Amino acid sequence: MLSNVNLAAVWLTLKLATLTTVILLTVGTPIAWWLARTRSKWKGVIGAVVALPLVLPPTVLGFYLLIALGPQGPVGQLTQFLGWGVLPFTFTGLVVASVFYSMPFVVQPLQQAFEAIGARPLEVAATLRASPWDAFCTVVLPLAKPGFITASILGFAHTVGEFGVVLMIGGNIPEKTRVVSVQIYDHVEALEYAEAHVLAGGMLLFSFLVLLALYSRQRASAWK
Amino acid sequence: MxxxxxxxxxxxxxxxxxxxxxxxxxxxxxxxxxxxxxxxxxxxxxxxxxxxxxxxxxxxxxxxxxxxxxxxxxxxxxxxxxxxxxxxxxxxxxxxxxxxxxxxxxxxxxxxxxxxxxxxxxxxxxxxxxxxxxxxxxxxxxxxxxxxxxxxxxxxxxxxxxxxxxxxxxxxxxxxxxxxxxxxxxxxxxxxxxxxxxxxxxxxxxxxxxxxxxxxxxxxxxxxxARLDLPTAFTEDAGVVIEAVVAEHDAVYHLTRLDFPGGSVAVARRPESLKRRLRFRVHARDVSLALARAEGTSITNLLPATVIEVADADTPAHVLVRLDAGGTPLIARITRRSLDHLGIAPGKPLWAQIKAVALLT
Incomplete structure (x- = not known):
């Protein structure tokens, strides 16, 4: 079964992924809504920035985050001024990095769901006396539910699978920043293949089950 | 105001x-x-x-x-x-x-x-x-x-x-x-x-x-x-709407008489009871004009009317004639040749022959 170090890594990974997903749903919903509805010329720019982590090597993202959050970086200066210290090599820093890293996996499904709903249901709701916020809660959210489920699954799974960004910004501190992917790397370096097998196999199974759930859901809704 | x-x-x-x-x-x-x-x-x-x-x-x-x-x-x-x-x-x-x-x-x-x-x-x-x-x-x-x-x-x-x-x-x-x-x-x-x-x-x-x-x-x-100064696109479909009352059912010929200000028309027997109000549409192309009350014709819906104005229709061969049939407006679509042959001009009294009506119920 799981050794104590492995268990700690699994627990840390789940905590990181859950927190990141919750934050991303909160932050990503308005961004996705804006991207789906706006006719602003900034739409392309913001959309591209959100999508960057899809194509950037995680080390590049991690490198810039490290500099920005570090003691000399603008964010680092702010966090020190606020008395929070510096974020790199802390769990909080890892959460911040993960939010950026997994952003497109949450924002894009939400944006697609909002775009598919279109403007009409909102207009209908307005003619039925619903204010924009009321209409968003009672019409858009229920209609976009499949998009929210997809976004949560992808955001969570992608955060669980991150490695490069974690190494750059979090290092390898047990129970603070040593997540499963880093732990596997450690085991392999130390030639502890049996330990590595347990975690790697677990990740493989987890990823497969997540994607299976996602694709069967899409199939089911396509049939409906 | x-x-x-x-x-x-x-x-x-x-x-x-x-x-x-x-x-x-x-x-x-x-x-x-x-x-x-x-x-x-x-x-x-x-x-x-x-x-x-x-x-x-x-x-x-x-x-x-x-x-x-x-x-x-x-x-x-x-x-x-x-x-x-x-x-x-x-x-x-x-x-x-x-x-x-x-x-x-x-x-x-x-x-x-x-x-x-x-x-x-x-x-x-x-x-x-x-x-x-x-x-x-x-x-x-x-x-x-x-x-x-x-x-x-x-x-x-x-x-x-x-x-x-x-x-x-x-x-x-x-x-x-x-x-x-x-x-x-x-x-x-x-x-x-x-x-x-x-x-x-x-x-x-x-x-x-x-x-x-x-x-x-x-x-x-x-x-x-009933206005004629509409764009040509609409005159293709020109016609009037008349609101009438079910006045009589004829059991022998299976007809119903509909009364309206200025006259009446007979249509195929309607299910509505007497005194019910009905709307029907008379297309301009279903109205022809005669100088005298026609005898020996199969068209039985004849109304005396006065010409109000004449206007261009959707084709150069046709004109639209607006009529007043005792308070009910009518539009007839006839050829320009007929217009000249019959000498139709505003103020002229004549007979409108209605070939068909479209009941709107």
Missing amino acids: TSDQAIHARFQVIWPGFTLDVDLELPGRGVTALFGHSGSGKTTLLRCLAGLERHNIGSLHFKGEVWQDSARGICRPTYRRPLGYVFQEASLFPHLSVRKNLDYGRKRANGGHKVSLGHVVELLGIDHLLDRMPDRLSGGERQRVAVARALATGPELLLMDEPLAALDLKRKNEILPYLERLHDELDIPVFYVSHSPDEVARLADHVVLLSEGRVMVAGGLRETL
Whole structure:
């Protein structure tokens, strides 16, 4: 079964992924809504920035985050001024990095769901006396539910699978920043293949089950 | 001058390649048809009335209330306007049952004049559908629910954007009687967008004819349809609407006599009882003219009439002749040759022979 170090890594990974997903749903919903509805010329720019982590090597993202959050970086200066210290090599820093890293996996499904709903249901709701916020809660959210489920699954799974960004910004501190992917790397370096097998196999199974759930859901809704 | 019960609307919407520019004084009751070809701006005008068209400059006064006044920076958002809107596609909320669709607006519309849900449900004949989901309804049923949902808010203004356009003829005929009942029972102004002359003739009391974003004609249904100065596109379908009373049933020949000011016509036996009011349409192409009362003809519907004016028709070979048949307007479409041979000119008395009438029920 799981050794104590492995268990700690699994627990840390789940905590990181859950927190990141919750934050991303909160932050990503308005961004996705804006991207789906706006006719602003900034739409392309913001959309591209959100999508960057899809194509950037995680080390590049991690490198810039490290500099920005570090003691000399603008964010680092702010966090020190606020008395929070510096974020790199802390769990909080890892959460911040993960939010950026997994952003497109949450924002894009939400944006697609909002775009598919279109403007009409909102207009209908307005003619039925619903204010924009009321209409968003009672019409858009229920209609976009499949998009929210997809976004949560992808955001969570992608955060669980991150490695490069974690190494750059979090290092390898047990129970603070040593997540499963880093732990596997450690085991392999130390030639502890049996330990590595347990975690790697677990990740493989987890990823497969997540994607299976996602694709069967899409199939089911396509049939409906 | 704006009377307190009227609706005064002035809108300007400018898009690339299309401009809507209207200034209308609309009646505060009855059914007003916004009529015109696609692209004429009817739907845009309706959306301006609802406050759904954001990029419009103008003003809207509804029965003394200011709903929009761009000069003063006032525009009441749609959800604060006591109106009902029926979209071309029913647009029911797919995640809510019929009952919850009806409740959605009704619960939010506090104030206004409350309507009984039972009455609305009965009026549109949807009581057996209440627990169904929208995807289990036919097109006609969906549209009836959409009308009921709009009415359930107790609106002071009902806007309908071609509610029948997405339906086939059978479904249209299924829903039209319900719309006619609305016309008879509702005491609020209804604006009805349509490009179907028959729908307009059947439902409307007033007509606003739009073409390329401008108002061509606005006025009462009968006077407007009998005008000849309409764009050529409409004269193809020229004709008048006559409101008549069922006067007599002839059991021997299976005919029904319909009386109207200035005369009567006989039509194939109708199921309506005596004294019922009926509307029928007489197309200009179904009216021919004779100098004397024709004898020995199979056409039995003959009316004495006086020529009011003559105008160009849709082809150079034809003309439209507007007639007054004892108070009822008529339009005849005849050839230019006949016009000259018969010496037809304003003021000339003659006989109008009606070959066919289209009953609008």
